[in-house]
Amino acid sequence: MFKDLKNFLSDRWISGYKGKNDNRNYKYSKGSSAIREEFQLIAKWIPRGSKVLDLGCGDGSLLELLAKKGVTGEGMEISKSGVKVCLSKGIKVTLGRIDERLPFKNKQFNFAICNVTLQMVMYPEILLREMKRIAKKQIFTFPNFAFLPNRIDLLLDGKMPRVMIPGYKWYSTGHIHQLSISDFEEFCKENGISIIAYKHIYPGSSFQLTKKLSLGTKWMKRYPNLFASMAVFMTTT
Secondary structure, eight states: OHHHHHHHHIIIIIGGGTTOOOOSSOOOOTTOOOOOHHHHHHHHHSOTTOEEEEETOTTSHHHHHHHHTTOEEEEEESOHHHHHHHHHTTOEEEESOSSSOOSSOTTOEEEEEEESOGGGSSOHHHHHHHHHHHEEEEEEEEEOTTOHHHHHHHHHHOSOOOSSSTTOOTTSOSOOSOOOHHHHHHHHHHTTOEEEEEEEEOOOTTOHHHHHTTOOHHHHTTOHHHHOSEEEEEEEO
16 A cells, blocks of 8 residues: 555656756746636635735736736836736736745735745745734745645655655755644744634645545545645734
8 A cells, every 4th residue: 555655646746846946946947927726716706996916926927917817016026037027917016025024014005915825935924924013914825845745755655755846855945943733823822822713725636645535525525634635824913
């Protein structure tokens, strides 16, 4: 059984991403754009007319989607190529780090978003503190490091799990503060942050491992820290 699981992990989660070697400095090309599963979940939470700041906005793909909904957005990004692409799209953007004092006023925004970037900053606690300061509500998304295939990969190989850093090595990834759903919930509790909404992204019925174990999606939702591959949280203070 263990051999089957190891082969599954290799074929389904790792092999398809070979060829990457470093993601600590993202480089975006002209016209770069992306469609991610969590974008629609985030968009549903943000009413038309809201003012939004996307921290770690990349090429501005999420801000483009929100703009179509009537949301006024701007971004902040550490990658110069990302900033360049955003500007070419007409998106207001600031170049800089997001895990230090931010150049924005208290409660300047209705929402501050950090999409799949929380685990990549040096000082996540400062990022969360600043998001609380500049926005009435905060939205976070991050890969769930406690995801079952991650646990199995560590168990079988005894090395840094590769599922959440596909194609990279432990030393060549920008994912420096891996966290789980339980870690985030615990942090919020300890720091007086109220979770007001959440969504978990699951691999779904097409996930081969759940078929083998005869686990349905409804059953999986009872244990998100084990079966969810990504978390989406909205918080306030």
